[in-house]
Amino acid sequence: MSSLADLFTVLAVSAGAFFFMAGTVGLLRFPDALTRLHALTKADNLGLGLVVLGLLPRAEGALAALKLASVWLLVLFTGATVSQLIAKAAREGDKDDD
Amino acid sequence: MTIDVALDCGLAALALVMGGWIIAARGSFAATVGFVAYGLLLTLAWVRLDAIDVALMEGAIGSGLTGALLLRASSRLRASETSALAERPSVVLRALVALLSAIVAAMLAAAVLYLPEPAPTLAPDAAANAGATGMGNAVTNVLMAFRAMDTMLEKVVLLVALVGVWSLARDRLWGGRPGPYYPVNPRDPLTFLAQMLPPAGIVIGIYMLWAGADHPGGAFQGGTIIAAMWLLAIFAGLTDAPPISSKRIRLALIAGPLLFLIVGLCGLWLGDAFLAYPVAYAKPLLLAIEFAMTLTVAVTLALLIAGPSEREPGP
Numbered sequence: 536m537s538s539l540a541d542l543f544t545v546l547a548v549s550a551g552a553f554f555f556m557a558g559t560v561g562l563l564r565f566p567d568a569l570t571r572l573h574a575l576t577k578a579d580n581l582g583l584g585l586v587v588l589g590l591l592p593r594a595e596g597a598l599a600a601l602k603l604a605s606v607w608l609l610v611l612f613t614g615a616t617v618s619q620l621i622a623k624a625a626r627e628g629d630k631d632d633d
Numbered sequence: 634m635t636i637d638v639a640l641d642c643g644l645a646a647l648a649l650v651m652g653g654w655i656i657a658a659r660g661s662f663a664a665t666v667g668f669v670a671y672g673l674l675l676t677l678a679w680v681r682l683d684a685i686d687v688a689l690m691e692g693a694i695g696s697g698l699t700g701a702l703l704l705r706a707s708s709r710l711r712a713s714e715t716s717a718l719a720e721r722p723s724v725v726l727r728a729l730v731a732l733l734s735a736i737v738a739a740m741l742a743a744a745v746l747y748l749p750e751p752a753p754t755l756a757p758d759a760a761a762n763a764g765a766t767g768m769g770n771a772v773t774n775v776l777m778a779f780r781a782m783d784t785m786l787e788k789v790v791l792l793v794a795l796v797g798v799w800s801l802a803r804d805r806l807w808g809g810r811p812g813p814y815y816p817v818n819p820r821d822p823l824t825f826l827a828q829m830l831p832p833a834g835i836v837i838g839i840y841m842l843w844a845g846a847d848h849p850g851g852a853f854q855g856g857t858i859i860a861a862m863w864l865l866a867i868f869a870g871l872t873d874a875p876p877i878s879s880k881r882i883r884l885a886l887i888a889g890p891l892l893f894l895i896v897g898l899c900g901l902w903l904g905d906a907f908l909a910y911p912v913a914y915a916k917p918l919l920l921a922i923e924f925a926m927t928l929t930v931a932v933t934l935a936l937l938i939a940g941p942s943e944r945e946p947g948p
Contacts, residue, residue, distance in 0.1 A: 609833065612826075619822040 540592040547589030554582035568625035572618045579614040583607055641681055648674045661707040661714060668703060672696025685849035686772040689841075693857040701864075701938050766915045769847030776851065777919045781908045785893045788926065791933050792886060799877055802941035808878030809946040811939040817870035827869030834862040842927045846916075852889075852923045856930025863935045874939045876946060882932060889929030892922050 558578020565571045587607040594600040651671040658664040672695045679688035710717070722730075759775055766778045776784045802809070817824060838858035845851030866872045875882045896918055897908040910918050 605833075612829065616822045616826040623822075 544589045544592060547585050551582045551585030551587075551589060554578050554585065558582060569622055572622055572625075576614055576618045580611055583610055644674065644678055644681065648678060659718065661710055662704075665700065665703040665707050669696050669700035672700065686770070686851065689849055689854045693854050697861070698857060698934055698938070705938065705940065766910070766919060768916060768919065770845060770849065770851075772849070773845050773851055773919075777923065778910065778915070781893070781897070785890055785897070785908075788890045788893070788929060788933075791930070791937075792890065795886070795933055795937055798937055799941055802943070806942045806945060808876060809942040809944040810876045811874045811936065811942055812867075813943060814873060815868055815870040821869070823869045824871070827865045827871050831862040831866060834858055834865075838862070838927070838931070842923060845923065846920070852926035853930055856927040857934055859927065859931040860934040860938075863931065864938055867935075867939065874936075877936070877942050878946060882936070885928050885932040886936075887929070889922070889926035892925040896922060 561574025841850040842855035
């Protein structure tokens with residue numbers, strides 16, 4: 536049972552790390568601010584979500600698991616809002632350039 | 634074990650590269666963003682050293698709060714930045730500055746490298762007397778009891794810093810509200826964030842203060858989070874920054890150091906020394922001081938970032 540949980544952790548955290556790496560590559564390679572933001576938020580949301588999911592079986596009790604999940608929810612919420620704000624600032628900056 | 638060493642080496646190398654990049658960056662905005670990232674790297678380094686309290690502090694104050702202060706400073710300097718960059722200091726001056734910085738860095742490195750082995754430490758004493766306060770977190774014990782004087786003076790220094798920021802205001806604006814008024818835009822995502830996040834953030838701030846008795850956390854970290862929530866509401870226009878002449882604000886600013894001083898002076902009268910807590914009441918007294926401290930830290934930090942008064946004081 537515990538080895539199954541370990542396998543789950545390894546798989547989920549590795550998948551999360553993959554999304555973080557893909558997001559970083561996107562951040563470096565994509566052409567403009569909006570697409571780069573897209574890459575970044577995918578890394579935050581999915582990558583961190585998978586890492587948290589993988590760590591859940593290792594949490595000491597329900598309260599620790601709840602804390603892990605709320606970390607993800609808070610990052611999800613602030614990340615989504617802040618990326619909207621950055622996108623808005625980027626578009627307004629483009630208008631100023633025209 | 635080897636993967637741990639590789640991780641630590643990678644972290645140290647990243648921090649060094651980041652530090653070099655901040656020095657090399659020409660624009661103040663780019664350097665500030667680099668500084669925030671550098672602070673987050675240092676936070677990870679403190680976690681790797683098992684100093685979670687310091688890591689929380691570095692993340693909240695070193696990276697977050699200082700980063701916000703520097704960002705505000707850099708946005709104020711933006712208008713004059715190009716002309717400032719054009720006035721490049723002479724080669725001699727730059728060489729002297731580089732030499733001075735190198736000497737300071739070398740002296741710091743030497744101080745660390747030539748520490749006696751084992752390094753002088755009071756950690757065993759602090760651990761042996763941990764029972765005296767009834768708190769489980771050794772760092773809180775040291776900050777609030779064994780080195781309480783330092784902690785109190787630290788809060789007074791913050792207050793002096795705030796007075797320094799306030800004194801930048803023009804005479805006729807003295808006592809007014811800091812910063813411009815931010816109008817509410819209901820369609821702005823910032824408004825949504827400022828409505829949704831503070832309830833959770835305030836609970837997390839108080840939790841950090843409460844957990845600080847036995848786990849990593851404490852008044853400073855909790856206060857910083859509460860300050861951030863207040864600033865979020867101010868910047869979204871949901872609430873206005875208070876006038877700096879407000880009596881309630883002034884009271885909140887001195888609550889922490891004042892309670893600390895009163896308890897300290899009572900220690901002189903009842904106990905053995907200044908800031909000596911009676912052992913039977915040590916924990917409730919320390920918690921009361923920590924609550925007052927959290928209030929003071931939250932208000933001080935928020936007003937530090939809000940800045941000097943920029944509007945005429947009301948009637």
